[in-house]
Amino acid sequence: MNRSDGPSVKAVHTSLDVLRVVADLDGAGVSEIASRLDRSKGGVYKHVRTLTDRGYLVEDGTTYRPGLRYWTLGTDVRDRLVPEQVKSTVDDLSASIGHAVALIVYEAGIAAVVYSRVPSDTAIQPIVEGDSLPLHATAAGKAVLAYLPEDERETILDGDLAAHTNATLTDPAAVKDALETVRERRLAEDHGEYVADVEAIAAPVIGANGYPFGSIAVTSRPEELLDGNLEADASLVVSASKSLENVWAD
Template structure:
């Protein structure tokens, strides 16, 4: 799938360039650093940041600029994800209560998983995921659950690579990965065994539409030292089926 980006010479393109310059760990970023990250003229960055603060997409402080609450509010208006979360959260909470391990809920966006919910307790596994974060489809349980139920063109494109080895256990052989995806599609369960990060294992199940299209996926993740994903496979699958059932009823009622 070709990637289309906004023209960075346009106002919208420059605004997006500034917003995307903020990293996950950033607390506040100064004007000079934003100028360096975006490679835009300093006067342009200053003017754009002033407008973004007015629009509440950024906030300013003596330490620099931060992403604003307006971005969060806009994100929560995304209709599809909001509906998914409204239905899924009770099932995710029940799954956490049952397993006491980290529960994830993710959707596919292009060739990646976007995590839209994560529930973990005091002993949650040190997984690389975060709400709003992205991971490749091919090396996560949620990603493989979504990919296995995607169309053959999508599978062929991703298997054609590049498949980056994130750990020594990441499956990067296209033939082996294709076999895994076929098994996942047949069984409705996907596993990850230290493929996205060392020390964690995971089991996931897809949330499918009435015509078997992947809407989202649910997973439970735990440390390899104590977590046995097969023991929780039925619970994860039941949660995914429950979410799919309610979504299907809602779709029928609004048809």
């Protein structure tokens, strides 16, 4: 259950397990948490009280649910990651390309949408801020994956490549082939591999040390990107990603 084998504080792991269960169930009582974690009620109770006192959980009658603290802390994290200038770059790209644009940050195996901009005439948003995207099944994820150090990439590809649609690449070798193409063009594509009837292209944002910081992606309905002038759109995305690399001297 714990990822590393280094030094650790067991009681903290327990508390984080409690938080995870409560978040997964969107609210739970002491007994339910205890049975899911296979722990005593008395022990869980102490953790729940501690987390409530600190605002990480809120007591709602007889159940506990994650507190607003996550929201305020979460926006702080996001704001530090995405300065105003970065938002402008995304806004500009969205305006000139006429499609929804999302900014993705990669961290500890997770690719999260930290900012997005949709043209006012776009009906629904396929991906929204706060989403965590599968690395192998999205353009944004593949853009990151292609530029990860080889060992880290292998670890991910050897993991579970879940199928989200019947177009999802679930074979590690197939994904590796696709990543080869991504590196050649500095551009990743997704043809309904995560959400059916949604296509996307994405370019990586690479830090000064060569490690991918994230990616910037354009999403649209099928045929709109590819049937249009893909090359022109692609070059806009790539140049936006390069300008982000300059701003993002993190």
